[in-house]
Amino acid sequence: MSVPRPRPKLDADNRAFWTGGAQGRLYITCCADCGGYTHPPRPVCRHCRSEAVAPVAVAGTGAIDSYTINHQPWMPGLPVPFVIARVALDAVPGVFLTTNIVGCPVDAVDVGDRVRVRFEEQDGIWFPLFEKGA
Amino acid sequence: MARGEAYITGIGMSEVGVRLARSPLGLTVDAVREALADSGLGFDQIDGVTTYPGRMPTFLGFSPIGTDELIDALGLKTHWHAGGGELTAQLGAVAMAAAAVQAGQARHVLCFRTVYEAAALARPEEFPPLRRKEVDGASQWTAPFFALSAANWTAQFATRHMKRYGLTREQLAQVALNGHANAVRNPRALVKKKLTMDEYMAARMISTPFCLYDCDRFTDAATVLIVSAGDALGDVASVPVRIAAMAGSVDRYSWDQAEWAGAYATGRDLWRNTDYRPADVDLVQFYDGFAFQPITWLEGLGFCDLGEGGRFLEGGHRIALDGELPMNTGGGQLGAGRLHGFGMAHEAVVQLRGQGGDRQVPGSPRVAVATSGGGPMAAALLLARD
Numbered sequence: 001m002s003v004p005r006p007r008p009k010l011d012a013d014n015r016a017f018w019t020g021g022a023q024g025r026l027y028i029t030c031c032a033d034c035g036g037y038t039h040p041p042r043p044v045c046r047h048c049r050s051e052a053v054a055p056v057a058v059a060g061t062g063a064i065d066s067y068t069i070n071h072q073p074w075m076p077g078l079p080v081p082f083v084i085a086r087v088a089l090d091a092v093p094g095v096f097l098t099t100n101i102v103g104c105p106v107d108a109v110d111v112g113d114r115v116r117v118r119f120e121e122q123d124g125i126w127f128p129l130f131e132k133g134a
Numbered sequence: 135m136a137r138g139e140a141y142i143t144g145i146g147m148s149e150v151g152v153r154l155a156r157s158p159l160g161l162t163v164d165a166v167r168e169a170l171a172d173s174g175l176g177f178d179q180i181d182g183v184t185t186y187p188g189r190m191p192t193f194l195g196f197s198p199i200g201t202d203e204l205i206d207a208l209g210l211k212t213h214w215h216a217g218g219g220e221l222t223a224q225l226g227a228v229a230m231a232a233a234a235v236q237a238g239q240a241r242h243v244l245c246f247r248t249v250y251e252a253a254a255l256a257r258p259e260e261f262p263p264l265r266r267k268e269v270d271g272a273s274q275w276t277a278p279f280f281a282l283s284a285a286n287w288t289a290q291f292a293t294r295h296m297k298r299y300g301l302t303r304e305q306l307a308q309v310a311l312n313g314h315a316n317a318v319r320n321p322r323a324l325v326k327k328k329l330t331m332d333e334y335m336a337a338r339m340i341s342t343p344f345c346l347y348d349c350d351r352f353t354d355a356a357t358v359l360i361v362s363a364g365d366a367l368g369d370v371a372s373v374p375v376r377i378a379a380m381a382g383s384v385d386r387y388s389w390d391q392a393e394w395a396g397a398y399a400t401g402r403d404l405w406r407n408t409d410y411r412p413a414d415v416d417l418v419q420f421y422d423g424f425a426f427q428p429i430t431w432l433e434g435l436g437f438c439d440l441g442e443g444g445r446f447l448e449g450g451h452r453i454a455l456d457g458e459l460p461m462n463t464g465g466g467q468l469g470a471g472r473l474h475g476f477g478m479a480h481e482a483v484v485q486l487r488g489q490g491g492d493r494q495v496p497g498s499p500r501v502a503v504a505t506s507g508g509g510p511m512a513a514a515l516l517l518a519r520d
Contacts, residue, residue, distance in 0.1 A: 006266040006282075008274035039391065040275060066297075068289035071339040074282040075266070084281045084341075086290050086390060098287075098390045100279050111297045127278055 003077045013041045016055035021119030021126020027055035039095040060117035061134035062089040103131035139364030140232035141374035144173025146358040150471045152252040154354040158198035162248045165356035174371025182240030186227040187219030194261045195254025214239040222382020223507025224475025229380040235363035245359045247476040251352035287389045289341040292426035299441035307334045308450040309425035310347040317465025319493035324471035348425035350467040357476035373487045379408035379516040389509040396512030401434025404514045416499030419478035421506045422466040460495045475506025486519040
């Protein structure tokens with residue numbers, strides 16, 4: 001993308017998610033008591049309400065749950081079209097990431113496609129994008 | 135007419151247009167005056183005010199006027215007011231007003247929604263557009279991927295429906311075609327011309343599967359509903375419409391973690407709060423900021439099974455003015471304008487009173503559903519003329 005991505009404001013809850021890409025890791029908040037995942041990351045488990053939660057590195061692979069090909073330039077200079085997708089992460093039940101599918105033509109994307117994370121860095125934020133093949 | 139019931143007793147609407155010169159407060163006052171005249175109430179009888187989402191200083195086009203400003207501008211003497219965005223969608227403001235009159239906190243509540251998105255675009259120095267350089271809260275999970283519009287978020291629900299249940303673009307088109315056809319019969323509607331299937335299919339894409347006609351457009355307008363207590367109907371000159379049930383439930387409050395929109399949980403729960411059943415409903419006004427949303431309401435409220443919404447719309451006959459379930463009879467947001475939820479309740483009242491003119495649903499309808507919201511936002515009102 002030739003325009004800057006809107007930058008997430010880092011805080012104690014989201015820092016691991018947005019900076020884990022520096023180590024090539026995708027971090028999702030997980031509960032030490034029940035094993036459940038909580039996303040968006042918060043300091044309490046949304047399943048068992050335990051506060052023994054911490055970010056853990058997950059595989060970074062998954063499948064496209066749904067998608068849309070965006071044609072509208074919502075911001076000046078935004079190159080279109082591009083794919084926005086919701087990815088269901090492997091072994092992270094109940095967690096979905098909204099992301100972009102990159103590295104393939106926009107019409108090569110379908111529901112169920114296998115994808116893997118590919119980080120894109122901008123000003124200290126590591127955006128988890130996904131590409132086909134996993 | 136007992137205490138404990140809430141009624142919509144007045145409806146009003148400003149001019150509806152694009153890039154209007156009249157100020158947002160001016161539009162709001164226009165709609166208030168019309169609603170008061172409609173109800174037979176005077177300014178001094180209004181003792182409550184509510185709105186969605188309240189004045190948004192960072193996004194004035196989306197919501198330029200708050201309850202505090204309107205109360206002060208009109209010199210109202212209120213006992214209760216509330217405005218906010220963390221409601222069960224836009225019509226949640228009406229549900230709040232109903233709860234207030236049921237609890238005896240107010241007798242006649244002005245509920246308003248003023249939108250100024252088109253004028254704001256034309257006058258950016260006065261109404262700066264929303265800046266998105268840095269995001270937090272829920273926006274941080276979508277905006278960094280340029281999923282900047284609810285069109286993008288809602289489109290993914292629609293794609294899932296197409297892949298899983300076979301929804302087609304031809305079926306989806308019926309929402310826009312029906313909205314345009316009804317708008318032509320509504321003198322206050324933004325759209326003045328019918329839409330053909332060929333025009334729909336040829337339109338440019340916004341975010342697949344949504345084309346231009348699947349998305350409502352920025353509108354400048356104010357809509358007002360007056361909600362009155364059941365034991366205050368003696369003050370009122372209009373035909374009151376009872377709020378027979380309200381719901382605003384979610385299974386997962388999230389645009390991107392939930393599998394389906396809040397319309398499903400809200401639709402299910404609306405019937406828990408009433409003895410009416412879907413078969414009793416004479417017409418529906420389903421929020422259609424995007425054409426897919428009425429499908430979620432059809433399914434969520436049980437007018438058809440999950441996955442059957444597209445087939446329900448097939449050909450458009452069922453939802454037409456003379457169909458089994460007339461839908462968005464004033465044009466909906468795709469036809470009448472982006473009144474942001476309040477237009478759905480306004481039109482339901484018009485129809486239940488038999489004031490629909492060329493677009494009046496035949497057979498003296500008595501029961502209607504009006505909804506608002508998309509994604510995790512959902513509010514449903516069941517309205518009845520006794």
